[in-house]
Amino acid sequence: MNSANILVIEDNEDLSFTISKVLHKEGFKLFTAKAGEEGLLLFRKEIVDLLLLDLKLPKMNGLEVLSRVKEMDPDLAVIMMTASTDVKPAIEAMKRGATDYLMKPFELDELKLVVKKALEMHQLKIEVARLRRDHVKANPHDTLYGESPRIKEIRKLIQIVSETPRTSVLIQGESGTGKELVSNAIHTASSRAGKPYIKINCSAIPDNLLESELFGHEKGAFTDAKLMKKGLFELANGGTIFLDEISSMKLGLQPKILRVLETQTFRRIGGIGDIKIDIRVIAASNTDLGELVKLKEFRDDLYYRLKVMEIDLPPLRDRKEDIMLLAKLFLQEFNKEFNKRVQKFHAKTEELLVAYHWPGNVRELKNVIERAVILTQDDSLHPDHLPIELKEEGRSPMPERADMGRMSLEDMEKMHIDQVLQSVKGNKSQAAKILNISRSTLREKLKAYHIS
Ligand SMILES: Nc1ncnc2c1ncn2[C@@H]1O[C@H](COP(=O)(O)OP(=O)(O)OP(=O)(O)O)[C@@H](O)[C@H]1O
Ligand SMILES: [Mg+2]
Known part of the structure; x- marks a missing residue:
C-alpha cells in the first residue's frame, strides 16, 4: 500500500519539506501545496489517497479545505495537523470527517504511524465494499442467463471488463435484449460495486437540460442557476455512470463526453476549474452507432473511444436455444410471484414460443410468460394463454x-x-x-x- 499518493497542504515550508522527505522514503508519492486554493487545484488534478492538512492556513483555513475535499470525495482519508492549543477546531475537524489528527510538534515516527493507520483504515473500507459487492453479485436479476455460444461469450466479457474498472463500454442490441442488465452486471462485479451507480436515459431528457444534468453548473452560470448544482458525473465519482440511448445525444454535447473519457476531468457549466473524477462510463444504444457515424449523426471520435470495449447483444430470434431456457426461468420467477405451481409448457406452446420472431426480445418473452402464468388455471401453459401475435405467426408464416x-x-x-x-x-x-x-x-x- 506504500504506493499511495499523499497530498500535503501546509504553509510552513520547513515542516512541509520534512514531512515529504520522511514519507517519500517510506515509498509514498507526494504532492505539496502551501495554501488551500493551491491544494484544492492539485486535489482535482491528481488522484489522492490521503491528505495531510494544516488547520491554520492563510486565507482559506483548513476546516474549509476539509469541507471542500469531502464534498468531492467523502471517503478520502484526511489527517489534520493542529497546534496543541487548537483543541476545539480539531474536534470540529473530526466531526467534518477527518480521519485522525496530529498535534504539533509531532515526532516523525508518530507521523509515519498515523499515516499508515489512516491508509489501512481506508484499505479496510475498500475491502468491506468488496465483500458487499460479492454479496450483491449473487442477485439473480443481474445474471445474464442463456447457454447459446454468444451469451456464454458475453458472460466471459462481463467478467473481463469488470476487472478493468476504467475501461468504458459500449453495449449495443435491439430493445429488450438485456443491455441494462449487462451494465448492472459489470458494475456489481467490479471494484466500483460499493460506489455510486448512476443511470441516465439520454433520450428522456431534453437536449438543453442534459448538459447541466451531466456536468452540473456553478451558481449564476445561466438565468435559472440560482445555486451551484453538482452534475451526475460528479455524483457518480468513484463509481459507474450508465448513459442509456447515447445515440440520441446531440452532436454538440458529444465532445464533452469524449473529454471525460480521455482525461477523467470535466468542468461545471460556468465553472473555471477542471474537476478530477474517477468513473467508468458505460453507454448503450439500440440503434447501430456505426451507421449513425456514417450518417454524420454521431461523432466518430467518441464512437471509437467507446467502442474499445464493445458488447453486442444478439436478438433472441438468433439464439433460439435460449428461448425455452429463459421461458422456464421466468415461469419459476412468476410462479413465486403469483403463488402458482405451473409445471410445464404444452408441446404446442413450446413450438409457438420457439417459432416466434420476438421483436421485443427477452423483455417481450418475460411479459408473455407473466401473462400466461396469470391466465392459466391448471399446471401447464396452453397455447390459448399466449397473445395473438404468437399464434398468428405459428399458423401462417409469411412465405419467403x-x-x-x-x-x-x-x-x-x-x-x-x-x-x-x-x-x-x-x-x-x-x-x-x-x-x-x-x-x-x-x-x-x-x-x-x-x-x-
Ligand atoms: N439473458 C437474460 N437473462 C435473464 N433476464 C434477461 C436476459 N436478458 C434480458 N433479461 C430481462 O429482460 C428485461 C429487459 O432487459 P433490459 O432492460 O436489460 O433490456 P434493454 O436492452 O436495456 O432494453 P431497451 O433497449 O428497451 O432499454 C429485463 O427484465 C431483464 O432482466
Ligand atoms: Mg434499457
Missing part, C-alpha cells in the same frame, strides 16, 4: 420471397385476405376497406376460399 414467386395468383389472394383478416382480428368491414373491395365481394371470396 422465393416461395412467393412460385405461388398461383389464387393462392396469393387467399393468403393475403387471410392475413388482412387476422390483422384486424376478423373484422370483415375493416378488412374489406383495406382490400378496397365491397363487403359482399369479400363474403364471396371467403366462401370460395373456405376461409372462416
Whole structure:
C-alpha cells in the first residue's frame, strides 16, 4: 500500500519539506501545496489517497479545505495537523470527517504511524465494499442467463471488463435484449460495486437540460442557476455512470463526453476549474452507432473511444436455444410471484414460443410468460394463454420471397385476405376497406376460399 499518493497542504515550508522527505522514503508519492486554493487545484488534478492538512492556513483555513475535499470525495482519508492549543477546531475537524489528527510538534515516527493507520483504515473500507459487492453479485436479476455460444461469450466479457474498472463500454442490441442488465452486471462485479451507480436515459431528457444534468453548473452560470448544482458525473465519482440511448445525444454535447473519457476531468457549466473524477462510463444504444457515424449523426471520435470495449447483444430470434431456457426461468420467477405451481409448457406452446420472431426480445418473452402464468388455471401453459401475435405467426408464416414467386395468383389472394383478416382480428368491414373491395365481394371470396 506504500504506493499511495499523499497530498500535503501546509504553509510552513520547513515542516512541509520534512514531512515529504520522511514519507517519500517510506515509498509514498507526494504532492505539496502551501495554501488551500493551491491544494484544492492539485486535489482535482491528481488522484489522492490521503491528505495531510494544516488547520491554520492563510486565507482559506483548513476546516474549509476539509469541507471542500469531502464534498468531492467523502471517503478520502484526511489527517489534520493542529497546534496543541487548537483543541476545539480539531474536534470540529473530526466531526467534518477527518480521519485522525496530529498535534504539533509531532515526532516523525508518530507521523509515519498515523499515516499508515489512516491508509489501512481506508484499505479496510475498500475491502468491506468488496465483500458487499460479492454479496450483491449473487442477485439473480443481474445474471445474464442463456447457454447459446454468444451469451456464454458475453458472460466471459462481463467478467473481463469488470476487472478493468476504467475501461468504458459500449453495449449495443435491439430493445429488450438485456443491455441494462449487462451494465448492472459489470458494475456489481467490479471494484466500483460499493460506489455510486448512476443511470441516465439520454433520450428522456431534453437536449438543453442534459448538459447541466451531466456536468452540473456553478451558481449564476445561466438565468435559472440560482445555486451551484453538482452534475451526475460528479455524483457518480468513484463509481459507474450508465448513459442509456447515447445515440440520441446531440452532436454538440458529444465532445464533452469524449473529454471525460480521455482525461477523467470535466468542468461545471460556468465553472473555471477542471474537476478530477474517477468513473467508468458505460453507454448503450439500440440503434447501430456505426451507421449513425456514417450518417454524420454521431461523432466518430467518441464512437471509437467507446467502442474499445464493445458488447453486442444478439436478438433472441438468433439464439433460439435460449428461448425455452429463459421461458422456464421466468415461469419459476412468476410462479413465486403469483403463488402458482405451473409445471410445464404444452408441446404446442413450446413450438409457438420457439417459432416466434420476438421483436421485443427477452423483455417481450418475460411479459408473455407473466401473462400466461396469470391466465392459466391448471399446471401447464396452453397455447390459448399466449397473445395473438404468437399464434398468428405459428399458423401462417409469411412465405419467403422465393416461395412467393412460385405461388398461383389464387393462392396469393387467399393468403393475403387471410392475413388482412387476422390483422384486424376478423373484422370483415375493416378488412374489406383495406382490400378496397365491397363487403359482399369479400363474403364471396371467403366462401370460395373456405376461409372462416
Ligand atoms: N439473458 C437474460 N437473462 C435473464 N433476464 C434477461 C436476459 N436478458 C434480458 N433479461 C430481462 O429482460 C428485461 C429487459 O432487459 P433490459 O432492460 O436489460 O433490456 P434493454 O436492452 O436495456 O432494453 P431497451 O433497449 O428497451 O432499454 C429485463 O427484465 C431483464 O432482466
Ligand atoms: Mg434499457
